[in-house]
Structures are given as structure tokens and as C-alpha cells.
Amino acid sequence: MNITDRQQEIMDTAIAIIAEEGIQKLTTKALSRRIGISEPALYRHFENKLAILVAILEHFSQWSRIVLWEIVESDRSPEDKIRELFRRHAVRFVESPATSAVLFSEEIFKNHPELVQSMTGIMSAAEGFVRHILEEGIAAGRLRADVPLEHLAMVTLGALRLLVTRWRLNDYGFDLQAESDRLAGSVVAMVAVSP
Amino acid sequence: MNITDRQQEIMDTAIAIIAEEGIQKLTTKALSRRIGISEPALYRHFENKLAILVAILEHFSQWSRIVLWEIVESDRSPEDKIRELFRRHAVRFVESPATSAVLFSEEIFKNHPELVQSMTGIMSAAEGFVRHILEEGIAAGRLRADVPLEHLAMVTLGALRLLVTRWRLNDYGFDLQAESDRLAGSVVAMVAVSP
Amino acid sequence: MNITDRQQEIMDTAIAIIAEEGIQKLTTKALSRRIGISEPALYRHFENKLAILVAILEHFSQWSRIVLWEIVESDRSPEDKIRELFRRHAVRFVESPATSAVLFSEEIFKNHPELVQSMTGIMSAAEGFVRHILEEGIAAGRLRADVPLEHLAMVTLGALRLLVTRWRLNDYGFDLQAESDRLAGSVVAMVAVSP
Amino acid sequence: MNITDRQQEIMDTAIAIIAEEGIQKLTTKALSRRIGISEPALYRHFENKLAILVAILEHFSQWSRIVLWEIVESDRSPEDKIRELFRRHAVRFVESPATSAVLFSEEIFKNHPELVQSMTGIMSAAEGFVRHILEEGIAAGRLRADVPLEHLAMVTLGALRLLVTRWRLNDYGFDLQAESDRLAGSVVAMVAVSP
DNA sequence: TATGAATGAGGATTCATTCAT
DNA sequence: CATGAATGAATCCTCATTCAT
Numbered sequence: 001m002n003i004t005d006r007q008q009e010i011m012d013t014a015i016a017i018i019a020e021e022g023i024q025k026l027t028t029k030a031l032s033r034r035i036g037i038s039e040p041a042l043y044r045h046f047e048n049k050l051a052i053l054v055a056i057l058e059h060f061s062q063w064s065r066i067v068l069w070e071i072v073e074s075d076r077s078p079e080d081k082i083r084e085l086f087r088r089h090a091v092r093f094v095e096s097p098a099t100s101a102v103l104f105s106e107e108i109f110k111n112h113p114e115l116v117q118s119m120t121g122i123m124s125a126a127e128g129f130v131r132h133i134l135e136e137g138i139a140a141g142r143l144r145a146d147v148p149l150e151h152l153a154m155v156t157l158g159a160l161r162l163l164v165t166r167w168r169l170n171d172y173g174f175d176l177q178a179e180s181d182r183l184a185g186s187v188v189a190m191v192a193v194s195p
Numbered sequence: 196m197n198i199t200d201r202q203q204e205i206m207d208t209a210i211a212i213i214a215e216e217g218i219q220k221l222t223t224k225a226l227s228r229r230i231g232i233s234e235p236a237l238y239r240h241f242e243n244k245l246a247i248l249v250a251i252l253e254h255f256s257q258w259s260r261i262v263l264w265e266i267v268e269s270d271r272s273p274e275d276k277i278r279e280l281f282r283r284h285a286v287r288f289v290e291s292p293a294t295s296a297v298l299f300s301e302e303i304f305k306n307h308p309e310l311v312q313s314m315t316g317i318m319s320a321a322e323g324f325v326r327h328i329l330e331e332g333i334a335a336g337r338l339r340a341d342v343p344l345e346h347l348a349m350v351t352l353g354a355l356r357l358l359v360t361r362w363r364l365n366d367y368g369f370d371l372q373a374e375s376d377r378l379a380g381s382v383v384a385m386v387a388v389s390p
Numbered sequence: 391m392n393i394t395d396r397q398q399e400i401m402d403t404a405i406a407i408i409a410e411e412g413i414q415k416l417t418t419k420a421l422s423r424r425i426g427i428s429e430p431a432l433y434r435h436f437e438n439k440l441a442i443l444v445a446i447l448e449h450f451s452q453w454s455r456i457v458l459w460e461i462v463e464s465d466r467s468p469e470d471k472i473r474e475l476f477r478r479h480a481v482r483f484v485e486s487p488a489t490s491a492v493l494f495s496e497e498i499f500k501n502h503p504e505l506v507q508s509m510t511g512i513m514s515a516a517e518g519f520v521r522h523i524l525e526e527g528i529a530a531g532r533l534r535a536d537v538p539l540e541h542l543a544m545v546t547l548g549a550l551r552l553l554v555t556r557w558r559l560n561d562y563g564f565d566l567q568a569e570s571d572r573l574a575g576s577v578v579a580m581v582a583v584s585p
Numbered sequence: 586m587n588i589t590d591r592q593q594e595i596m597d598t599a600i601a602i603i604a605e606e607g608i609q610k611l612t613t614k615a616l617s618r619r620i621g622i623s624e625p626a627l628y629r630h631f632e633n634k635l636a637i638l639v640a641i642l643e644h645f646s647q648w649s650r651i652v653l654w655e656i657v658e659s660d661r662s663p664e665d666k667i668r669e670l671f672r673r674h675a676v677r678f679v680e681s682p683a684t685s686a687v688l689f690s691e692e693i694f695k696n697h698p699e700l701v702q703s704m705t706g707i708m709s710a711a712e713g714f715v716r717h718i719l720e721e722g723i724a725a726g727r728l729r730a731d732v733p734l735e736h737l738a739m740v741t742l743g744a745l746r747l748l749v750t751r752w753r754l755n756d757y758g759f760d761l762q763a764e765s766d767r768l769a770g771s772v773v774a775m776v777a778v779s780p
Numbered sequence: 781t782a783t784g785a786a787t788g789a790g791g792a793t794t795c796a797t798t799c800a801t
Numbered sequence: 802c803a804t805g806a807a808t809g810a811a812t813c814c815t816c817a818t819t820c821a822t
Contacts, residue, residue, distance in 0.1 A: 006806085021305070021306070022305035022306055024305070024306055025306070027790080027791065027792085028791080028792060028793080029790080029791080029792090037806090037807070037808085038807065038808050038809075039792085039793085039808090040793080040794080040795090040807075040808060040809085041806070041807050041808070043792095043793070043794085044805080044806060044807070045806090048792090048793090049792065049793090105300070106360065106364055110216075110217035110219070111216075111217055111219055111220070116364070119364075120364065123364075144384075144385075146384060147381040147384050147385060148377070148381060151354075151377070151378055151381035151382070152381075154354050154357050154358060154378065155350050155353070155354045155381070155382065155385060157357060158350070158353030158354040158355075158356060158357035158358075159346075159349050159350045159353040159354070160353075161353060161356070161357060162349050162352060162353035162356060162357075163349060163353075169311070169314075169315065169318075182343070182346070183346055183349065186342040186343060186346035186347075186350070187346070187350065189339075189341060189342050190339075190342060190350060190385045190386070191385070194389035201781090222815080222816065222817080223816075223817060223818080224815080224816075224817090232782075232783085233782065233783045233784075234783090234817085234818085235782075235783060235784085235818085235819080235820085236781075236782055236783070238817095238818075238819085239781060239782070240781095243817090243818090244816095244817065244818090396785085411696070412696055414696055415696070417811080417812065417813080418812075418813060418814080419811080419812080419813090427785090427786070427787090428786065428787050428788075429787090429813085429814080430786075430787060430788085430814080430815075430816090431785070431786055431787070432814095433813095433814070433815080434784080434785060434786070435785090438813090438814090439812095439813065439814090495690070496750065496754055500606075500607035500609070501606075501607055501609055501610070506754070509754075510754065513754075534774075534775075536774060537771040537774050537775060538767070538771060541744075541767070541768055541771035541772070542771075544744050544747050544748060544768065545740050545743070545744045545771070545772065545775060547747060548740070548743030548744040548745075548746060548747035548748075549736075549739050549740045549743040549744070550743075551743060551746070551747060552739050552742060552743035552746060553739060553743075559701070559704075559705065559708075572733070572736070573736055573739065576732040576733060576736035576737075576740070577736070577740065579729075579731060579732050580729075580732060580740060580775040580776070581775070584779035591802090612794080612795065612796080613795075613796055613797080614794080614795075614796090622803075622804085623803065623804045623805075624796085624797085624804090625797085625798080625799085625803075625804060625805085626802075626803055626804070628796095628797075628798085629802060629803070630802095633796090633797090634795095634796065634797090
């Protein structure tokens with residue numbers, strides 16, 4: 001499953017289109033025109049338009065797993081791990097804003113089972129890692145135990161998602177990095193045991 | 196801006212299609228066929244396909260304002276108001292699952308400024324009401340003041356959104372009502388001052 | 391299943407194209423252009439390109455059944471019925487040469503089960519009627535009994551088909567009517583008991 | 586016109602595809618994939634896709650000429666020669682069912698004059714040989730003279746063609762060999778002078 | 781108030797073929 | 802002898818919308 005240069009270019013361009021104009025504008029014509037090749041040429045590199053999206057999701061999925069794993073495995077405190085979770089995602093989204101468009105727009109994929117599956121996979125992986133961090137924190141007595149673990153996770157991820165969604169609807173118009181750091185602080189405060 | 200019966204029927208059917216098959220399947224053909232009228236007939240009642248969506252959003256916007264206003268104005272405690280916020284939304288979404296599809300899929304409207312505006316209006320209205328409730332709670336010394344108001348709001352709304360999103364991706368497959376109540380409890384715990 | 395004027399026009403034009411240029415040239419573009427309408431217009435009248443072909447086959451199927459029934463029911467001698475079978479088909483093919491292109495080119499439909507079914511239906515109906523005629527003739531002692539009924543039918547239909555096929559490959563370049571009459575005479579001679 | 590191994594492989598594979606999926610599925614892509622080479626590679630061995638079909642027809646043409654010549658030259662009785670004609674063809678078609686698909690689907694080639702010519706050549710060669718056999722039989726007083734020679738030929742070949750066509754539409758689902766033998770018997774009976 | 785007929789623009793995809801390597 | 806990359810032309814089909822009736 002190695003990705004050729006052309007494939008990467010196609011994926012990047014697709015991501016760019018999604019970021020700038022939304023998924024609805026991601027047509028084979030727009031895609032090929034922007035790359036500077038013919039439409040049929042796309043089919044030399046991907047079987048389908050769907051396959052392009054799947055590859056993109058797969059790509060992010062890998063990134064996600066790696067990053068989350070690094071965070072989990074680091075010897076930070078649980079609180080720091082949560083802050084790092086926010087930070088790394090913010091960095092990524094700022095670098096490639098489209099990623100957020102793809103990742104947080106599940107609805108769009110509804111018609112395509114393959115995509116839904118990919119999406120769900122990514123989401124539950126993230127959830128799993130976050131739970132892991134939180135569990136650790138609870139065990140260490142640093143995070144609150146009066147609230148079900150799953151709710152801690154939902155609050156954490158929900159806040160992150162909402163922030164990113166607003167940033168996107170805002171046309172990437174504010175400093176996600178900074179806002180993310182601030183929000184992370186608050187989330188940690190709310191998730192931690194009271195001092 | 197009175198809505199005729201036919202208009203209501205069109206909106207309801209549109210909502211149904213969105214709920215069952217996703218926004219991408221909301222075509223004039225599908226819509227008219229399901230109602231049992233011809234495609235051009237739709238244009239007797241709405242100027243545009245867009246106008247239908249705007250009307251739907253407007254419709255929800257009104258509901259939203261009314262409900263939130265009732266909650267804010269009630270003489271419940273701030274904590275109860277938050278719980279009520281979750282409850283009323285859950286009730287609504289269970290009654291009309293499509294609403295959630297429309298409300299939480301902002302990405303889809305990206306191409307249509309009118310829709311984005313409608314959406315943003317609804318979102319900031321909700322945010323405003325929630326802030327109001329939280330402010331009140333902070334003033335009363337019942338909600339925590341160590342975290343910026345806006346972050347309290349983001350955590351609250353973010354959690355609610357994430358729950359509903361999962362419910363939707365899950366094909367409405369779990370008891371949103373019950374889960375929502377449980378989550379509300381946890382959110383309240385995290386948002387309130389420690390006992 | 392009443393056929394509108396437009397539908398008939400589409401069918402006729404499709405038949406014409408098939409006759410003149412072969413089935414491979416029957417594209418939605420060619421069809422619409424020749425009628426003088428847009429491609430999408432076709433889809434107002436038929437769900438599919440396939441549906442057009444099915445309608446054509448169905449149309450012929452009806453004609454076939456009626457004609458064959460008339461022949462079978464008439465009070466001609468079995469020999470005359472066979473001659474009439476040849477004659478009526480020749481008349482029809484001369485009137486609408488395309489019919490023969492459609493009817494005797496089964497291979498073309500191979501990919502589409504619906505069409506194969508239609509075709510097979512027509513073929514076996516014809517076979518049935520012919521057998522009926524032959525049976526009658528055998529019972530009356532006028533047709534030979536030393537050869538299995540099915541073989542009499544195959545020889546009869548096979549000869550007719552081959553004649554028409556040649557006429558078609560010959561670009562309709564000889565007098566099918568006359569040749570058909572002559573061939574019918576010979577077939578009758580071979581199928582009848584020797585004098 | 587020597588055929589290389591690769592060319593033979595390409596022809597065989599083309600024949601296989603035609604047999605299994607019909608001529609319409611014979612695409613350069615399908616062909617190359619099935620052989621395990623790239624599409625352009627085909628063009629090293631044949632100038633055209635058309636050239637492949639021409640070669641196939643040519644190939645069969647040679648076989649046809651040889652076989653028919655052998656039959657004509659043998660010292661069988663005319664009746665036996667007809668039976669042998671059926672038998673040899675049946676053997677060949679059973680060995681390579683695609684041959685029948687190619688041979689009896691003239692319609693498909695309509696657009697390509699080269700192919701039509703090949704086809705017509707084959708057909709008239711066959712017709713010629715058959716006439717030769719029949720003539721011989723008539724001269725010997727064993728075959729009927731009350732019917733024009735050409736009609737004897739048409740009945741003979743028409744019956745054979747129809748049998749094979751049915752076998753093909755039937756997805757090669759019955760024992761062509763046996764049926765062919767039976768049919769040959771009947772045809773001989775009808776073509777011979779009455780005892 | 782409704783519709784039957786039509787359409788321009790665009791959708792994803794397939795095809796046989798070419799060319800530089 | 803082979804291929805990876807590319808393509809122009811074409812394929813069937815869908816969409817939101819319009820217009821005369």
C-alpha cells in the first residue's frame with residue numbers, strides 16, 4: 001500500500017479542494033484540472049473517486065494513531081497528555097486545515113459505507129486513546145472519579161471538536177493554536193480533581 | 196412568512212429524506228416523488244431548493260429560541276437549566292431525528308452563504324442562551340469561576356453535540372434520551388463548583 | 391403500459407439506428423440528436439437506455455404473438471400456414487428492416503439479463519406456435535412423422551432465420567419477399583410427406 | 586503471417602473472454618489484465634484491437650477450409666458427409682465455445698468492414714462446400730432434386746446455426762455433440778430422396 | 781395550483797490508443 | 802519486448818430549473 005508521488009499529489013489536491021470549497025466541489029473534473037492532468041488520468045492512480053477519499057482517511061488514521069500513541073506512551077502527567085492532545089491536533093489542523101474539514105464532517109460520507117467505516121474507525125481509535133489517558137489519570141488520583149470515564153472523554157473530545165468546527169466555519173479566521181491551548185487548560189481544570 | 200400546509204408538507208418530507216438518506220439524497224426528484232407531486236410543483240411553494248432548507252433552518256431556529264428562552268426564564272437552578280437544555284434537545288431530536296442531521300452538519304451548507312448565515316445565527320443564539328445560564332450560575336456561586344465562561348459553554352455544548360453526532364452516526368441506535376440525561380449529570384458536575 | 395407518441399418515436403428512432411448502423415451505435419447521444427431533443431429528455435420517457443430496448447422487444451413480442459396466433463387459428467392447411475409464416479415475417483422485415491437486426495442478434499444482449507429474457511421469451515413463443523402448426527400437420531398425415539417434431543421446427547425456423555440474416559448482411563440488397571416465398575415452398579416440400 | 590506464441594496467447598484469451606462474457610466485454614484492459622501484461626504490450630503484437638479479431642477469424646477460416654475440404658474429399662456418401670459436417674462443427678464448438686460466439690454473431694462486426702469481409706468469406710466458403718456436397722448427392726440420385734440446391738444448403742446450414750445459437754444462448758447448457766448428431770440425422774432425412 | 785416536457789451543465793467512468801522510457 | 806503515464810472522445814446518467822399549458 002505504498003503511495004506514489006502522483007497519488008500523494010492527488011490526495012493533497014483533493015484535501016485542498018475540500019478545505020477551500022467543501023466536499024461537494026470535489027469532482028473529478030475539478031481535481032484533475034487543478035493538478036493539470038486529464039480526468040481519466042486519475043483512474044490510473046486510484047480505482048475510484050471513493051478510493052481517493054478512503055486513502056485520505058487512511059492517511060490521517062495512521063497519523064492519528066501514531067500521534068496518539070506517542071502521547072500515551074510519553075512520561076507526561078495525564079493532565080499534560082490532554083494538553084498535548086489538543087496541541088498536536090491544533091498544529092496539524094493549522095498545517096492542513098482541510099484535515100479538519102474531512103475529519104469532522106462525517107455526515108457527508110453517509111452514503112458510502114466504506115467511508116463511514118473508516119471514519120468510525122478513526123473516531124473510536126481516538127476515543128480509545130483518550131480513555132486510556134483518562135483512566136491513568138483517575139488511577140493516579142489526579143483526575144476526577146465522580147464522573148463516568150466515558151463522559152470525561154466526551155467532554156474532552158467534544159470541546160476540541162467544537163472549537164475546531166467553529167474555527168472552520170469561521171473560515172480559519174482565528175488563532176486555533178492559541179485558542180486550543182487555552183481551551184485545553186480549562187478542560188484539564190474541569191477534568192482534574194479539585195485542588 | 197406564514198407557512199402553508201403544502202409548504203409544511205414539503206419541509207417535513209425534506210427533513211424525512213435527510214434523516215433517512217442524508218442530505219445528498221435530498222433532490223427535487225426524490226422530494227416531489229415522495230410527496231406525490233411533480234417537480235415543478237415544488238417551485239410553486241418555494242422559490243428554490245435552497246429556500247426549502249432555509250425554511251427548515253428558520254423553523255428550527257424559532258423552536259430553538261422559544262425553548263431556550265423558556266429555560267432561561269424558568270425559575271430552576273442553573274444546574275437544572277443545563278439538565279433541561281440537554282433534555283429538551285434530546286426530546287426534540289428523538290421526535291425528529293432529521294433535525295440533528297440538519298443542525299449538526301454545517302459543512303454541507305458551505306457553498307450557500309444563506310444557509311451558513313442561518314446556521315451561524317442558530318449556533319450563536321444557542322451559545323448566547325447557554326452563556327446566560329452559566330453566567331447566572333457563576334454569579335450565584337454555584338458554577339465554577341476558575342474557567343472562562345466561554346469554555347464552560349464550549350464544554351457543555353461540545354459534549355451535547357458529540358453525543359448527538361454519535362447517535363446519528365450510530366443510525367439513531369441507542370436511547371438518546373437516557374444517555375443525554377446521564378451526560379447532563381456529568382457535565383453539570385464538571386461545570387459546578389466542587390462541593 | 392400504454393406507449394406515448396414520444397415513446398414510440400424514441401423506439402422507432404432507436405430501431406432505425408440499429409438497422410442502419412448497428413446496436414453499437416445506439417447511444418443516448420445519437421438517439422437524442424436524431425430525434426432532435428436533448429439527451430436528458432430521453433429519461434423523461436424511459437427510465438433507462440435498457441428500458442428502450444426492452445420496450446422494443448416487448449413491442450415486437452406482441453406483434454409476433456398476434457400474427458402467429460392468427461396464422462395458427464386460420465383454417466389454412468398446415469402447409470399454407472408455414473408459407474404464411476414466412477410471408478408475414480418477410481412483410482414485416484421489409485417494412486421495418488431494423489426489426490430483423492434486433493430480433494436476430496441475440497448475442498448483443500448477452501450482458502443484460504432482462505433483454506436475454508425478453509429475447510428467449512419471443513423465441514420460445516415462436517417455436518411453440520410453429521410446433522403447434524407442425525403437430526397439426528403430422529396428425530393430419532400431411533407432414534412427415536419420420537423426423538422429430540422439434541427438428542421440423544428447427545429446420546423451418548433455421549432456414550427463415552438464415553435467409554433473413556443474409557438479407558441483412560447483404561444490406562437488405564435483395565427482394566426478401568420473393569426469396570422468402572421461394573424458400574417457404576422448398577421448406578414445405580421438405581417438411582411434407584412425400585407425394 | 587506466422588503467429589508468434591504471444592499472439593496466439595492473445596487470441597486465445599480474447600476468444601475466452603468472448604466465450605465467457607460476450608464480445609462487448611472484450612476490451613484491451615480486460616484482455617491485457619487477463620494475460621498479465623500491460624495494455625500497450627498488446628500493441629507490440631497486434632496493430633489494433635481489430636487486428637486481433639481479424640486474426641481470430643482468419644484462424645477459424647483456415648480451420649474451416651481444411652475441415653470442409655477433408656470432408657468433401659473423403660469417400661463418404663453424401664449423407665455421411667452432411668453428418669460429418671455437423672459432427673466436426675459440434676466438436677469444434679464444444680472444444681472452443683467462443684468460436685461459435687465469434688462465428689455466429691455477425692451483427693457485432695457491422696461497423697468494421699474488414700471483419701464483415703472476413704465473416705462473409707467464411708460464410709460463403711462454407712456455403713460453397715456444402716453446395717458441393719449436396720450437388721454430388723443430387724447427381725448420385727441420393728439427395729432430392731425437387732428443391733433448389735441453394736435451399737437445401739440453407740436448410741442444412743440454417744438448422745446447424747440455429748442449434749448452435751440456442752446452445753450458446755443456453756449458456757452451453759446442453760450436450761451439443763449429441764443434439765447435433767440427432768439433428769444431422771433428421772436433416773439428412775429431409776434432404777435425401779424419399780426411400 | 782399543478783404538470784408534462786424539456787434542458788444546460790455537469791457527474792463519474794470506460795475505451796482504444798500513444799508516447800517516452 | 803515491455804511498461805507507466807497519459808489522454809480525447811465518448812458513455813450513460815442526474816440535477817435544479819424553466820416554460821407552455
